[in-house]
Amino acid sequence: MMLYPPMAELVKKVGSRYLLVNLVARRAREISQKAEEEGESLDRKPISTAIDEVYTGKLTVKSMGVPEDEEQPEPDTEPKAEETEEQ
Template sequence: MMLYPPMSDLVKKVDSRYMLVNVVARRAREISAEAERTEEYLEEKSVSIAIREIAEGKVSIIRNSEIAEEAVEAVEEADEEAAEEETAEETEAEEVQD
């Protein structure tokens, strides 16, 4: 059985075959859940749809490390904002005391 698109083309979109399997399975579950929620009949299997979407570049892969980096940046920004607010409140309190 030939796979279309070829496995070699699909693996170029992700880091490895294992990542590809994970991404296809995850996307296929999303497609099935959405079809069930909307009571839509799928003309083709959700796995086939997921493979096609990956081949066409319609699926973005966000790795956990990227999510972690974004979370760290968000926490750092929140800490900076909190420190700035605290400094502003202290300055206001000092001005009121004077």
């Protein structure tokens, strides 16, 4: 089964899988809460709508207000002080 839109294309638009999941989850929650507040029923699942918004470029990391430090997470490669001390 082929997924549409392709995962690789979505990751290219956002930068990383972590950001993609975070962005889509936040937007899906936002869509769901708005529909609940307004008493609307949704024709599509909020997650599908959010994914389509990323794919079409309507939804970006900057448009959702993701903090800059979350945009490019860097792995912690330096040992902590407690780990390097000998007891």
